[in-house]
Amino acid sequence: MFEQINGGVCAAKGFKAAGVHCGVKAGSKPDKNDLALILSEKECAAAGTYTLNRVKAAPVYVTMEHLEDGVAWGVVANSGNANACCPMSHENAVAMAKAAAAVTGREQSDFVVCSTGVIGQTINIAAIEAGLPKVAEKLAAGEAASDAAARAIMTTDTAKKEVALQAKIGGKTVTMGGIAKGSGMIHPNMGTMLCFITTDCAITHEMLEDALRDVVTKTFNRVTVDGDTSTNDTCVVLANGMAGNELVEWKNEDYETFRSLLMELCTELARKIAADGEGASRLITCTVSGARNEETAERLAKAVVGSSLVKAAMFGADANWGRVICAMGYSKAPFRPEYVDIRFGSAAGDILVCEQGAAVAFDEEQAKKILTQSEIVIDINVNEGEGTAECWGCDLTYDYVKINGDYRT
């Protein structure tokens, strides 16, 4: 566990951020930020992971192109529109990068570009172009408003997701901060929802890329809210080297510390995304142990947190473990039903509900008490090997239906 500090994406040396309301979505409230800018004083090594959805939003392609050289200076992002599947989507994503470059005196290709919101409606690029000078002004005035940027990328999120951590790497204090948004259309696949991470660690693009790929697989890719992989998922890390540590350029001890730091930061953000899933009232963590290997454990855990029936049962604080073993069964992961033990746990204790694949008598009152907490753990041991994995999700509530039955209009 690393030391948690304040400041989000502005915690690391040399990074500024700001967010404003520019009115991307017609009729949006003037106090809801919808445009964010993150900027480094120095060039950053940069790495990104992106949605594997075959339908990718235009900004995803633009960002992929801009990060081909492995460097970047900043991020420009909006909420209120996904800038996807419209005749001018690509041109508008490019225009957004151009506008960010113009107000910061940088190049268009120095920017990561991200959008989130409704698919298939033409983005109000004029609002973004008009808003960018205001954000740039705040940055020039020295604003380090990670909070305002984190709020600017929120859509149906009810809480901002912001974390910063510090570690010693090569004798120097290295800081890393991140902001993320989640909520709906969350089932990241090799990418994630929008997540921006900044660090002052000196690290090569190659090492950064390796660490990010490894960490995303074990954190954001283990979150599911509704099984829908977005067209816009993007996770980007910018490292400007201003901590002054010896450059991390191979997989030594410093690399391992950096990777652990990134893992802890992304785990925190992933949990925040799951806990704030659309309409969610509970964070559900499923831990699987005793699997043949980690992949099997992950597949089992993901099926459990992804099951609509398990999610609805958790909403109702119903210890319906039959739905848990049923979800494991259709996950396509190998395991022996007759070896499975299942426990439900929370701050109120834990209780064994299934042993060796069969029902055991348990106290329904105690189970209810455990399951009415806001964080539930479904703890499964398949008693076959050493593989373990932890996945995160949330319950399925009336509010999920409400939010998504009328999101666009």
Added chain:
Amino acid sequence: MFEQINGGVCAAKGFKAAGVHCGVKAGSKPDKNDLALILSEKECAAAGTYTLNRVKAAPVYVTMEHLEDGVAWGVVANSGNANACCPMSHENAVAMAKAAAAVTGREQSDFVVCSTGVIGQTINIAAIEAGLPKVAEKLAAGEAASDAAARAIMTTDTAKKEVALQAKIGGKTVTMGGIAKGSGMIHPNMGTMLCFITTDCAITHEMLEDALRDVVTKTFNRVTVDGDTSTNDTCVVLANGMAGNELVEWKNEDYETFRSLLMELCTELARKIAADGEGASRLITCTVSGARNEETAERLAKAVVGSSLVKAAMFGADANWGRVICAMGYSKAPFRPEYVDIRFGSAAGDILVCEQGAAVAFDEEQAKKILTQSEIVIDINVNEGEGTAECWGCDLTYDYVKINGDYRT
């Protein structure tokens, strides 16, 4: 289209059926049937398809064993308990077949055994054993109550699913009838929810098996309610040959007629299952055409009807086609986003919402009118080839959450 007649599983010559309340589930209403018996006068060629869930309920294993010889005489089925994952589940499934044999003068292995209901609670086998003489009495009295049997297998279903059709095969009138139950935990995989089909067609076990496998793949396996594949899915056809047609023993014209009859029957039942999905207010049909092949078309259509976000949008009568193309994108099926056309249709007309992968202007009022109907078609053309497929689902409503937040208790 074949002629639709009354009588369900009793429409074909030589089949009787009955259903009673025996109290499988403690506290269940006395007017809710929970035990069904279907019996043929003559031995039947029999074929079944079963859930591919790794966790299979005990009656599934018992039925698989009983149908190994390709013949059967009847079906015994209960609702109120899945008879799955309990220490005595296997013994109880065997006891159920034994009890059915005892009251009908047949062998234990002559029976298909099925259960549906909650997983992980010991089944009240005494209630079933006490109920079977009552059902047998009704059969002996000549009862042909497909209706009572169809009601006995319902759980959260709000409507019984029963169809019967007639066709001429080899100059003789052949009748086929079926009953099914669906509602929750519906995402059949090579099997289906409980579905029992009877026919007086003379057909070999081999031909019956081939026809069933082919038809189930294109009907029940194209339905999804919640993505959860049950532990108990079973679809069985019994053919007693009493129509007197020349035995169908190879893939001639008669076989094709039989296969078409089975296809129409199963399509009807599959649509009924989708329309009565837990909490559903609308039946959603997704038709994909122009795909590279049928498999690609099916994968695309299934992803669309399976998407929580599409389902919630349909509940809200929101023409949010971005979620449709997003679901196609993560389906892992190959297609070119820039070729995709999407239309929404219903009894109130149809409307183009996406052309060549991009937004087109459309009348929101008209779209709303179309989407507030009880049957919606999402019509997708990927303009690449000849592959087509049709899949069925339903909308995601508050009632789904309500039903499943408190199902067990």
